[in-house]
Amino acid sequence: MxxxxxxxxxxxxxxxxCADGYVCKNCYEKASQNFSQTIKNRTKEELLKQFDTAIEVKEEAAFEISRKINQLLLFDDKNQQFCLPNHKKYTKEDLKPEIYPFSAIINCQMMEEQIEKVVKKKKQTLGCIKVVLTLDQGEKVTRAIWLIPNFINTTSMPYQTMKSLAENVVNEINQSREGILC
Ligand SMILES: [Zn+2]
Structure with a gap:
């Protein structure tokens, strides 16, 4: 058979x-985007790719937002998971939104880099800020959320605002992680 x-x-x-053989109705439904496409000329590999996307979309739909920090982080306390929306503005790389369970969090910390620079004959301290998340996905994965990606004056209002936002992110992530430990 x-x-x-x-x-x-x-x-x-x-x-x-499909091009490589036959699939069942369930798999066809997923691979054809709910019967909206034909698969006759598609290879197994192409179908599997489509399949993964369909599952991803389903998982995202199962995300219930209970807390969020601006556009930086979404938390789903009911299902013990969080989402990194990965807006390009904050990631410096091209990433899709990602969902991780709280249990995957290994570490989360704020990192500041500061330099001295003479601007308009005055010595100024410039800095940039990111939050670095280390996650356990079988192997270690790190994600950076850049709050201040380019050096700016550390006494400026935006710098101060983003710094407290970064502290918030670290706190909420750590609380989520500790929530599952105790
Ligand atoms: Zn099947």
């Missing part, structure tokens, strides 16, 4: 042909 290319259930009457 033929089996589904993706989930390996055996196929009887209802099956859908």
């Amino acid at each position: 033929k089996e589904c290319l993706i989930c390996k259930t055996s196929l009887r009457f209802i099956k859908f042909k």
Whole structure:
């Protein structure tokens, strides 16, 4: 008997042909974006890619926001997970939104870098700020949230604001982590 290319259930009457073989109705539904696309000419690899996206979307839908810090972090206390929206403005890299369980948090800290610079004949201290998260995903993953990505005057209002925001992020992350420890 033929089996589904993706989930390996055996196929009887209802099956859908793709370039490499047949898939079952369940897998077809996911791979075809709810029956909106044909899969006849797609390879197994292409279907699996589509499949992953479908599952990702489902997981995101299961995210219930109970707390959030601006556009930086979303928390789902009910399901013990948080989301990094990864807005380009804060990441310096091109990342999709990511969801991690609280239990994946290994470490979270604020990092400041400061330099002295003479601006308009006056010595100034300039700084930048990021929050670095270390996560356990089988291997260690680090993510940086850049609150002040470019050096600015450390006595300026934006710097002070972002610094307390960074402290907030660290606190809330650590509280979430401790919540599951005790
Ligand atoms: Zn299947």
